[in-house]
Amino acid sequence: MAQDGSHHHGERTTTRPPTPLPHQRPGAAADGSFDLPAWACAPRPEAEPGVYRLGYRRLDPERAEAAKVATWPLLLRAGLNAVVAWLAFVYGTQLVLHLIVITVWVEHPTETLVTVVGLSVNLAVAAAVITVFGRMGRWPEVWRRYVSPLLSRTVTHEVRAEENAPAVAEAVRRQDPWDGLRQGGAAVAAARLDREAVGDVDYVRIRRAWESAQADPVFVPAFSEQVAARGASAFAHPSETRELPGRAEQHDLLLGQVRLGTAQDVPKNPLSHRAAGFALDPALLGTSVLAVGPAGTGKTTRLARPVAEALCLQALSGTACAVVVGADDADLGPDAWYDVVIAPGDPSSVYGLDLYGAAGDPDEAAARLAEALLPDELTARAENARTALQQVVGPFHAAYGRYPGVRELRSLLGGDPDALAALVKVLGTAGRLALHERDLEYRERQRDRADDPGALLADRLALLDRPAFEGAFATDGTGRPAFAMRVLDHPLRVRVKLPERSHPEAARMLSRLVVGQFVQAAGARVDRSLFAGLVVDDASAALDATAVRGLQRMRGANAGAVLLLRTLVDLPEALRAPLFGAVGCRMAFPGIAPWDGRLFSEAWGTHLVQETAVTHTPDTSGGVIRRAGRVGRKALSGTTAQTESVTTRDVERLRWSPSDLAHALPAGHAVVSLTAVSGEQVPPLLVDLRG
Known part of the structure; x- marks a missing residue:
């Protein structure tokens, strides 16, 4: 296996359209502008949890296995089977005709009867030969790889799928993203939006408002009036922000997905996920994510920051609220991403924290x-x-x-x-x-x-x-305005900066308080239409028994948390197993300790694999001549003739052993298991998080 987890089998066919490069925004046009029709109308087929659905194409299992065969072995096998098939056809027809003559043939056949019988025999033998030798020689794969594209270009002048991609993209681009508004009685609003530069955040926000308006036809005129007056700024976030500065990640806001990397094409990964984009969405975040790995392995850069960015974008589109907790120097996005920045210990901080914010009494x-x-x-x-x-x-x-x-x-x-x-x-x-x-x-x-x-x-x-x-926790109105966690039913973006360097023990208390308040407030919400997302950059001090119990209750409250840990040893031993049971998605990063890997390995369990055992024994078969030959061979070469016995059986093996997790993961990768809110599960995936 290569370092990046891929297999090399010579030339392989492309069975999935190319995905955008890491620096490209989904729907980006050639000039860098956002192409709304291409993005909004792009195919998003149904797929298993964890698959980035924008541009995804489901693999045919048979084709995927056939594509692993290299070119020359494939063509050589096809040629040899073609030669044998021709000989079988020639001699097979003669044999069948001879059998017919000696068994059921009449004495004076007519020419018509001879012709019909000859054609029937030829067709029957040809069909049998093609079926048998075509399957062994993989002729359909040869046709799909080489013959069909050649005929398409030389006979019908059609281009290959890859060459036809711009035409397909142009056909998608010509679709109308505002067709629902025109058909639903808001043609004036659609006409105004046609003249505006509408981004993906604007599109999702306006579409959400349109769905709410359609629930009661009385609100349709008000919707049209708002859009006609404000255009793409209609129904904007209270901050009037429509985009995040410095946005860098790939997000599909239409489905709420954030693309984090690519599932590797390795046998351990399910076929449906191999070489597909890997993404998280509210259906997965709703079961909460636990990520464990040493410092420097990319937990913050490749997981916490992209998820925080996605939640902030969803808040701007009116579908989520976000609370992001981490040290004041953690790379969780600039302050401009957030509506409320709470920085106890920073005199310039505008907001304080309500120490009782989520309580009802x-x-x-x-x-x-x-x-x-x-x-x-x-x-x-x-x-x-x-x-x-x-x-x-x-x-x-x-x-x-x-x-x-x-x-x-x-x-x-x-x-x-x-x-x-x-x-x-x-x-x-x-x-x-x-x-x-x-x-x-x-x-x-x-x-x-x-x-x-x-x-x-x-x-x-x-x-x-x-x-x-001073003034960070005031309750008498003399300090800074205090943020109370009970406002999770509004699309707010909140960043809590903990003073870990200057006041480490106070930072630990505040992290426990914020996480506990979030769990309380998320479960107590009456309006759960917004997804409430929590990201904790270092959750070692933020978790206690109450918070762990609350994680599972959040599954039914349209809320979830992303918890990052350097090692499970930082948690009390009594919390480790309950935490593993409370979260639905688990991520192991390279370099985790073997005792941490043991918990992951036990949680992921075993599966059946085929094990092949080869046994070599001295060859004692044959008569005097063969035995004399073996004696002479041993005298000349010094080796003993042996027979080889191959045994294949199904055995249970750990999906990922603690040793594999601790020592075999490549840098920039992670092993991820997923559980959706609906209960659908995905076994551990090896994912490349480097884009």
Whole structure:
């Protein structure tokens, strides 16, 4: 096998049309402009999950196997079979006629009878010979490869499919992408769009608005009026952005696919995926993706960034919302890609983060915040910590009508007498002291105990109560506008920049908090028409038991996550197996540790393969002459004559062994298994992610 995973079998035929180069936009014209008709009307046949459907052509299994035979062996075999077939035809007809004469022939046959019998015998023998020797000599493959193209050019003056591709593309280009509008009563809108430069984002956005308008004919005039007035800018994203600056990846927004690479033409890959483009879409992202590989193997560049870009484009087209989490220096796209950029620790950041953003009530808000604050080694105290936080968050919300800020919460948990006295006073004034008095008294009794979880939480909150985070988590309106994760029913693009270099432990807490809030908010949405996508560049600190349980619930909520890990060892051992079970798509990058590869290998299981065993034994057959010949051969050459025995059997083998995953993957590749939301599965694929 070659380094890139391809096989070399001499000359091979092309069974699939060429795909665009990595730097080409789908639908790009020769002058670099976007050709909307060619893109919108291009064929997108049904295909298995993971196949990039734009321009895809399904392979014929028989033709694919035949195409692996090199030219000269194919022609030599066809020629030899043709010679043998001619001899079989000549002597076969004579034999059949002779048998007819000696068995059923009449004494005085007429000329007509002789002619009919002769032609019938010739045709029958010819059909049998062609059937037998044509199959053995692969004559249909020779005809398809060489004879048919030659006849097409010399007899009918037709060109080959590859040469005819520009004409086919021109025929597609002449189709009308706005035909649905014209037929549905929005001809004026279609005429305006004909005069506009419409991109793929505009087309998908307007088409989505048109589908919504068709649900009730009353809205069709309003749709036409909007398009006639604004053209391609109609129904634009609230930011009025219609394209991403520096867009580089291949995306098919009509299907929501992002092309990440090419499935290799190797026996381990299913035939339907070999040499086809590899892509992810919401049906696959909805089961969540777990990617594991060391730093520098391309997880961010070749997976996280393209998926983030695709989700941002889908948000601009009104079909998705995106939350992208990573270090402030991670290559997840420029800030111009996003509507909201949250950068705690950066004084120039415009937005802050609502620490309680996904909660529906104070107890839920306190529980999620407590889980985010505790490190992995203190999860055993999570229940006591949740209770302690609920005992102060609930009364504070009842007293002030808002949640406490970091400094206020730290004072209450630390048992500051002045803070508690002020809270009791406000509750008494509001007439709610009786409802929360028991919680406050319990907190007061816990204050001086050595195992007080409040003191632990106060110490953890001190990591967020730093001058660098001033105004980033304010709840009283004095700080930056706080982003709340509950707005996932809007097509927003959110980037969370974590201060991993300056405040690593605070960054770990914030990543857990953001992921937990996303899982909560995605499952609690009432309007699930938008796909909610989460991309986490380093999820080692972002996952806990609650988040892992929530991943599976997101499958039915039209939401999903892409989680990147350097190694599974970064996770607590109790989370590794549940995480593998919670995600539907798994990716192994080159250089993963063997113990990480073991989990992938066990998850992917075994399959049946044909194993051939060759056994050599000394040859003892024959009489005296053959034995004497073997003795002489051994004396002259020093080798013993042997017989060869070949045994073929079906055995179970791992699809990918831990050793293969750890040491045999080429650079720039990954092994990917897929599961769609519908339950359809694709076995592990070897994918070239370099374009």
